[in-house]
Amino acid sequence: MHLTAASIEVPFTQLRSMAPAASADTAATGQRIAERLRLIEAVLAPKRRIVHAGDVIYRAGEVFSHLHVLNSGLFKLLSVSTEGREQVVGLKFRGDWLGFGAIAKGVYACDAVAMDTAEVWTVRYDDLLRACAEHPALIETVHEAMSSEIVRDRDAIMAMSTLPADARVVTFLHNWAGALADRGLRADQFSLRLTRAEIGNYLGLTLETVSRVLSKLVREQLITFNARSRRDICIPDFHALALFVQRRAAKDLH
Amino acid sequence: MHLTAASIEVPFTQLRSMAPAASADTAATGQRIAERLRLIEAVLAPKRRIVHAGDVIYRAGEVFSHLHVLNSGLFKLLSVSTEGREQVVGLKFRGDWLGFGAIAKGVYACDAVAMDTAEVWTVRYDDLLRACAEHPALIETVHEAMSSEIVRDRDAIMAMSTLPADARVVTFLHNWAGALADRGLRADQFSLRLTRAEIGNYLGLTLETVSRVLSKLVREQLITFNARSRRDICIPDFHALALFVQRRAAKDLH
C-alpha cells in the first residue's frame, strides 16, 4: 500500500511554465528520485511503515542499525545540544534517506520526527551493505544521496553565515519549492508544514523576524498567503525569489 | 615518501592529561585514522602528490572523476555563490576525504585549496567503486568518512544558528584542537593557519569581531598567544573551552 502524496501532482509541462530556468533539470530529477525508489524497493525489499505527525523513528543516542528512506511525507531532523538547545538541522522529503549521520559513530546523531503522515521504508545497514556488493547501481544511489546531503548542508552553512534575515527566509521558500518541484509536485502553491517558530529555529532567526519577513514579502508581492491559512503560500514568480536573494546578497558586497 | 606532519607528535598520555574527558576516544580515533589510511594505501594504491599552500586540487564546476584523501597538511573548501560571495565551508585534516560533494551532481561543488604543504592521495571514483566490491572494509571506511562529514556540517549549522560570536570562535578553537588531538598531534599549543578574515568568513563573522573575541579570551585566560605570532595559540585548559560555550549558550535559554 502506498500513501498518496500530500500535494497534488501536476504535469511537468506546467512546472516548466512556473520555473523556466530549472525545469529541464527538475523533470530529470523527479524521474531520478522515482527510479531510485524503484531500485530500492526491488533490491532491498524494505520494511514499510506508515507513521504520523509527531512520530519519532529514531532518537539521538540510540544505537545505529537501520537506515530509512522516505517514500512520502515530510520529516525534520532535530539536533539537541548538550545544554538542551533544540535545533532543526534538516528537512527530508520523498526519496531522501534518514540516518546517514549515524554510520560513523554507530549512534544516531539527532532525532527524526515526522511532520505529517508519511511512509517510511526501513532496511538494516548490514543488509544494505550486502546488497551493495551484488548491485553496483545501489551503491551509487546511496552515495548520491549522501553526497546530496553534504552539498545541501554546505549550502545551509553558506546561507546562514552570509545572508541577512529576509534573504534566508526567501532562500528557505525557494529551496522548499524546489524540493517540491523535484518531486513532481506543484511548487507555486503549497503548505509550509512548519510553524514560524520552527522555520526560525531552522534558519537561526526568531519567530517574530520570520513573521515580519513574510509580511514584507507579501507587501512586495513576492508571495501571497492563500485563503484560510497563513501557512499556505503562493509563489507567483519562482524565479523572482532567486533574484531577490541575489540582489540582497549583492548589497553586502558593496 | 611521506611528509612529516606539520605539528609535533606527543604521546597519548600527555594528551590524556590535557583533555581528560575525550582522551580514551581520542586515542582510539587516532588509531582508526591511521588504520583507514593504511587500508586505503594497501587496497587502492592511490596516486600520491605533494601540493603547496595555495594549490587547488579541484574547482567548483569541474567534472567529477576523482576523490582525494589527505595524508598530511590542511585544506579549505571554498564555496562561491552565484553573486560571487566566497565562503569557507569546510576544513580538512589528515585522513579526511575531499570531493564527496561532487558525487551527486557529477561536478565539484566547491574549490579545494591547500593551506600549507600537504600530501594528497588521489583515486578514480570508478576504481574506488570496483575496489569496494572486493573489499567490504573499504566501503565502510568511505561511508564512515561521508557520515562524519554530514555530522560535522550539521554541528556547524547548529553552531552558526544558535551561538553568539564569542561562543562560535571558542567552538572553532575547540574543534580545531580536537581535530589535532584525534590525529595524535599536540592540541594544547598549535598554529591556526588561517587569517582572522578566513576564520571570520568560516564562522559568519567579520575579522574585527574575531580579533576582539580572541583578545577577550586572552583577557579571560582561556587562551594565550605564543611568542612571536598571534596565530600561535596556547590552550591551557581544553575542557574550559567547552564549558565556556555551554555557559554562553545557556544564557540564551533563560
Next chain:
DNA sequence: CGCCAAATTGACTGGTATCAAGCTACGTGG
C-alpha cells in the same frame, strides 16, 4: 629601511532579538 598585509582597537550604526500587546483560528465544554 620601507612597504604591505595582518591584526588590534575605538566610535558609531544598524539589523535582529527581546519584550509586550493584541489578533485569529480552532476546539472544548457549558
Next chain:
DNA sequence: CCACGTAGCTTGATACCAGTCAATTTGGCG
C-alpha cells in the same frame, strides 16, 4: 449556540550584539 482557552501569528517599541568605518600598531620580507 456561545464562552472560553490555547496555540499560532502579527505588529510595535526598545535594547543589544555584531557590523562598519577608521586610525594605529605589528610583523614579515625584499
